[in-house]
Amino acid sequence: MKKKSCMAPDKNTKQPRYKAPLHACDAHCHVFGPHATFPYSEKATYWPPDAPKEDLKKMHDKLGIKRAVLVQASCHGTDNRAMIDAIQSSHGHYRGVCIADDTFSDDDFKYLNDNGVRGVRFNFVAHLGGAPDLEMMEKVIRQVTPLGWHLVIHVNAEDIIKYADFFAKFDLPIVVDHMGRVPTSKGVGQEAYQILLDFMKKENWWVKICGSERISAAGAPFYDAIPYAQGLVAVAPDRILWGTDYPHPNIKEHMPNDADLLDLVPLIAPDPELQQKILVDNPARLYGFED
Template sequence: MTPVPTIPPPHPDPRAPSFKLPPGSCDTHCHIFGPGERYPYVPERPYTPPDAPLEMFRALHDRLGVERAVIVNATPHGRDNRVVTDAIAQSGGRYKGIANVDDSFGERELRDLLEAGIEGCRFTFLPRLGQMPDMSAFDRIVERIAGFGWHVDLYLPATLIQEFRPRLMSLPVPYVLDHMGVVDASQGLDQPGFVALMDLVRDDEKCWVKVTCPERISRGGPPFHDVAPFGRALVELAPDRVLWGTDWPHPNVPVMPDDGDLVDLVPLYAPDPALRQKLLVDNPARLFRFDD
């Protein structure tokens, strides 16, 4: 049996950013890992994360000036969503979540997640994180959640968008594409994958995009300024359907970022304060149904 690799922990002391996030700002893509003795990691996980529990999560957001968060259940916790729902229950309405589900989840289990603050479910299309989704099961799950007001969160590389475009366009629910399609910043704005991403965002009003994970996209390294043109292009194309987040604690990244750098990219993505308000506050409040 192949040993499960352990990944590095997040930056131990991220700096306070120079850019001040506006009130109500939301980190729409972040994770909590463990502690493992309370929230076990599944045996079939592709990697083992160091614990990054709720206390660390809160401290990071306090330093950055983040007031709201959407916690995405990550692969190591499998289909056990308690690490997310327990955090939501302790947040005083400041957190929502994205669950991992499969075809075994029936109406009652899905409704329980809805009542616990879950606003969508995630599917990963990356071979390194496991098999591609069973698309017949995907269709059945989407059909079950359609009446809940949920969306589907898709970790789908931009290189696959053209292949999946017809299916995405026909979805009965909104969908969110993670991490700007994890394009390669060195290939420029006219690379086929990014063009396909932009075309999909333009053509389908159900399509949202997370302007996240510059550390995965950059080829120039910190502070990841080579990613700014991609984020800005998406923000300007669809200002009402873009979201921002940190991806803390940054599992499986080529270089561990300082989260202060990630916040300081925001005014490069959205120089106009009105666009920043949409990106950071208004759009997540609408999609994730935060109660104002």
């Protein structure tokens, strides 16, 4: 199968106007490869340009961020080695979210847990292969629940509607990637966004107010995504995470500069106490970061 390529990230990270608080966390970012060391999955729908741990750290240094949550992306499939390698070299500053299936043993999950992994992710979006096998997904969730892990779901707007009853079955923390990918072109009144707001009233639901560049119809600096993030923050300020999504796989047109994404934070949450929750306190609580 021919692999789809995708744009490389903007490596010329600008100096952000906003100064992130001490211990701020990028709660959604990736490491890709290097392919020669950590090959991409033959089942992946895309093979991105290499974006190794050194590039990620350079970007974070420019933003003034040390903590990060590395989210396993579908290009590496269930081979979590690149992510684990980056976590192991981070001096305790990184945590991880893996991709796994029902071939993983309890010992496999213990190894991941011992190496900083705190969640498991499932993709539902069509361009990454569509919904997983739900029976397999339930088996994996049963395995990781005793570890205190959480579930991360990468969904499109329509998936929130289609699988609402399925997601409602679980009591463990559920984290929604990229604001549910609700398109700003459909307005804040759209059904998918309203369903997401309703789910966020549940005490076990979290959401990442990242992916502004993915849901925006206006393009950089993605100000049309701000009301969507603000609505989610208003419903559940203690269960909001923020991330860059570096190196921004499968962006179709406008590759963001990560400084612009950080500069959205004070526009979404002008109150410094709320910024502290979103960038520091909430990820520290969910991922077990310690000062």
